[in-house]
Amino acid sequence: MRIAVLGAGSWGTTLAQLATSLDHRVQLWSRTGPLALSAVLADAQVVLSCLPMRAVAGVIEQVAAAGLPPGAILVNTTKGLDATARPASQLWRSAFPDWPLVVLSGPNLAAEVRAGLPAATVVASASPEAARRIQQCFASERFRVYTSGDQLGVELGGVLKNVVAIAAGVSDALGLGANAKAALITRGLAEIIRVGTHWGAQAETFYGLSGLGDLLTTCNSALSRNYQVGFGLGEGRTLSDILAQLVGTAEGVNTASILADYARRVDLEVPITDQVCALLGGERPPQVALAALMSRRLKDES
């Protein structure tokens, strides 16, 4: 396949390397690289977006101006929300309604995939044919690729887990223990399902690789940038200090405030997100956020 990869950060370079090792012809575009976007897109059969959320709208405009080859499969890997709480694939869908669109998401820390450690992911699309083609394109002995028809659910699993991963980093920095971490991840999953199903995703998708799988990876690995942000907050550092030293993008920082604002407007309960927001905003220390979660009204688990 001829693959154009947009975004030469951690994930873009990793997927480009994986695709090259599978004998695809790969061209990697970045805003500072030597290749023109129009040349990279010219005969691409697959356009893989590995951009941070803040770059997506601007690059879509550039792709529209450069021209997207008819029939090229768009593959989104961005795990974020824009200011209006839309996930990245919805921006691609609005700009290119006639092109097949696939979301690729799962427990995929770039550094582990790059090192050739075994991993699995999900490719989801309204077009089963497009999902199958991308499955064939990226599957290897070390990278197992499943398909799904729930594109929204697969994307939201990857987007929403970032906020819980920040909370998990805080929990570990405070030394709260394995019981607390299990409670956080499990109630985090309940919060993700509440939000995801509100937006129309299927609940069962969140128990799969792109939901629970990615939640477990991101909440348990110091390789995760979102976890690193939370760990720093738990150590009492300021967000600006943490972000100044962070290598790469922690999408959960923006996702938390966008989600909390949205949830307030539609009266959706997101207690973990609310506390993560307060911590990110420096409004309260971690122990106060913890006390706020523990002293919520007693309720049924469902």
Ligand SMILES: NC(=O)c1ccc[n+]([C@@H]2O[C@H](COP(=O)([O-])OP(=O)(O)OC[C@H]3O[C@@H](n4cnc5c(N)ncnc54)[C@H](O)[C@@H]3O)[C@@H](O)[C@H]2O)c1
């Ligand atoms: N790194 C991972 O392990 C991983 C795994 C799966 C998904 N993701 C998701 O992929 C996305 C990208 O993550 P990453 O880790 O590669 O980020 P990164 O910070 O390592 O790289 C982002 C890249 O985008 C470029 N960029 C930034 N602003 C831009 C703009 N306005 N126009 C064009 N390019 C711009 C940067 O120069 C950089 O090359 C995120 O949404 C992330 O959640 C990351």
Ligand SMILES: O=P(O)(O)OC[C@H](O)CO
């Ligand atoms: O480093 P993070 O926190 O962006 O996590 C990377 C991936 O999303 C893990 O699947």
